[in-house]
């Protein structure tokens with residue numbers, strides 16, 4: 001199977017798909033999002049409208065090249081011109097374990113360091129989220145501390161330069 005991907009800018013219309021991911025607790029087990037009730041298309045769309053207005057974030061949809069299917073989100077938040085926070089979710093578990101998370105991470109890191117010229121990208125990951133930690137270590141992130149069952153990990157531009165790939169957004 002071909003699991004080549006590309007990233008495109010996230011749009012309001014993507015709420016039609018992503019609201020379904022919201023209602024699967026398995027997807028959010030290791031994240032800060034805690035499902036407390038049914039998420040409808042309207043709720044997701046309202047949330048997305050708000051975050052898409054923010055100027056300190058860059059949000060992208062992860063899509064399959066073979067059929068343009070939208071399967072996940074990847075974003076940089078709290079962008080201050082020098083650094084940003086990183087987030088990744090593949091919303092449909094059918095696509096887990098196929099190298100897609102690694103590919104999407106490589107693309108957005110090249111974008112962050114080469115296009116946006118950031119000097120540092122940080123993330124927080126649950127210490128039990130072994131698949132995510134494996135990706136982040138492979139992409140050069142290093143441990144920068146632990147708090148409340150979470151690892152804080154950081155990647156500098158200099159370190160990324162030794163570990164980068166080509167990218168297309």
Ligand SMILES: CC(C)(COP(=O)(O)OP(=O)(O)OC[C@H]1O[C@@H](n2cnc3c(N)ncnc32)[C@H](O)[C@@H]1OP(=O)(O)O)[C@@H](O)C(=O)NCCC(=O)NCCS
Pocket residue numbers: 026027028030031088089090091095096097098099100101102103124125126129130131132134135
């Ligand atoms: C975490 C997540 C992004 C991983 O994406 P993915 O596309 O399934 O991951 P990949 O297939 O690219 O790579 C996973 C890597 O983790 C490794 N891995 C998986 N489970 C593992 C485990 N229990 N222990 C150690 N390594 C593990 C895989 O072997 C693979 O590494 P490899 O290519 O060297 O073999 C995806 O499962 C997801 O979206 N989960 C829900 C949201 C989430 O947790 N996001 C991260 C928040 S920080």
